[in-house]
Amino acid sequence: MKEPEKSFVRLRSMVVPLLRDNVDTDQIIPARFLKVTHRSSLGPAAFADWRRDPAFVLEQERYDGAQILLTGENFGCGSSREHAAWALRGAGFRAVIATSFGDIFRQNALKNALLPVELTPSQHEELLAEAVGQDGVVDVERPASGTPLVEIDLERLVVTMPSGRDLPFDVDPFSRYCLLGGVDQLDYLLSFSKEIANYEVDHG
């Protein structure tokens, strides 16, 4: 098994529209798939229950190979299971674009080089119109005309739409620094061993 990429600089891909709000981690990976003791090979379990519907967007061939998931608000709410981030990585995703994220999911995603991109509702609408349908209508059934590509650049902190227009977004500076350089957060934390030992002496 190849080690998944730990850094994120930029990415160009078509987007898969999963236009629902409050997509919880029980949907991203149902609990019955949590009885594993490893991180890999959870990709096929991503959205397992929704995938039983052949009309489900991830079951459509035209989105094969897409690495960006475009969804609604509060994506990844619910359970703290990091399996959700692992499953999305396993299913080939490198970024999720939403108007907001569940706090724990956002952290889990960042630690797995799955970039959570938070756009404002109006930016989100613009992107939808360009990347999914001209009129921005929420219609997952309609075939996307061609394969409009979207670029996410973590260095410049912009999402570039198919038209070439940039939508700025923000990521906390530390997570960005770690992702750009492939810095391991545990290594960073371990560099404070002395301070931690001092704290323990002071606080019993």
Place this chain on the structure above:
Amino acid sequence: MTPPRTLLDKIWDAHEVTAKPEHPSVIYIDLHLIHEVTSPQAFTGLQQRSLCVRRPDRCLATMDHSTPTFGQQATSHAITDAAAKTQLARLTENCHRHGITLYPHGSAENGIVHVIGPERGRTLPGMTIVCGDSHTSTHGAFGALAFGIGTTEVEHVLATQCLLQHKPAAYEVVFENSLPPGVSAKDMALALIAKIGADGGTGHAFEFRGQAVEELDMEGRMTLCNMSIEAGARAGMVAPDAKTFAYLAGRPEAPKGVPASWWRLNSDPDATFARSVTIDASTLRPMVTFGTSPEMGIPVDEEIPTAKGDAATRGKLERALEYMGLQSRQPMVGIAIDVVFIGSCTNGRLGDLRQAASVLRGQKIAPKVRLLVVPGSMEVKRLAEAEGLDEVFIEAGGEWRTPGCSMCIAMNGDQLEPGQRAVSTSNRNFEGRQGPGSRTLLASPLTAAAAALHGAVADPRPLLMSVGASQGAEQVHGQQGGGA
């Protein structure tokens, strides 16, 4: 003079190992709770780096998510699911290797992670507490900063006893006045979530305050803090008071006496909160959810709302109702159900079981309804049995199980059939949460018990009047039973 601080500020400041601008703080963790599902990959990571557990004495592990709840003599031999068995074996191995206290399946101290922490007296005021589980917010009831983390962070805490964290913003949630009879902490939580939404608390830590919160016993406060995550807040907390200290007195692992510092764990009178919301508790009614997000809740005596707002909002409601097999304008009371589940880290404590039993005592549940009662821990089970609550449930036609998460997450074989509807005292009504195709209606133990009797969603309050007349109103009042 130091500026006024919130309870969150005080706990945060006391645990900040380092603070650098533009960087997350290094926060010291006092207690790390561990269970079988979210820990194996963290221990593997540790091993791959040849690291050891920095403070095994600050860890406590249990088995709860995938353990079976049938049979009075549950032991690990009863586990037939091979994957679950492997996961449990790994936990045993990891705890043994690193010297971590583990309460295995079947042991006298075993139970759901968020039930046993307080029960053993490990959860204490002023602590920072984490667990690879989002309902870690439960422990905030003791005036602790407690929140759920992912598995990578579990590994961080194992290795360093610390976490890299950005400080959440403080959100004041005030419940003014007293709760009416028949309304409990669960109803407060569901009313709050309905009001501010499933993402209303994102980026924040709640501090619950006000008369109705003060009047809750510790179990009720745990129920309330437990549900914080369902409003998007990672943490919820209540300033500790005499009730907190009385609960902790004599717990097996709690310190003797009350340290003076505990009395200072409250928000200064003029401390400011980033946000604030006030709810009049005296106006609350028993709540029940009708959709697939905990925010889709209404008072039990109301009708399911009709879709309003933009296309996306309408689509969300329509989709949820289609999944649930329900319709707008349908009254909640009378919606037929198949199963009632009483248990979980939200409502699986002694007071919850007493409330459910107060409705079910001497009654029979509706034919064809399956009632599953799962105590939150072995201790809860013992205490409930000592009071004869097990007999109440069994005589009413219910199943009395051994402790575990059970039908809250449906990892252990306890689950609904596709399309079945359950009234459940757990915390999530997400699609498929109680098994593929399951339909969950969240409610309090009183409302769940009433539903079991009727075979349909029911308002528990009329039942309480008759019970109250014969038993004295105390046991059935909104404040949950006395606790252990």
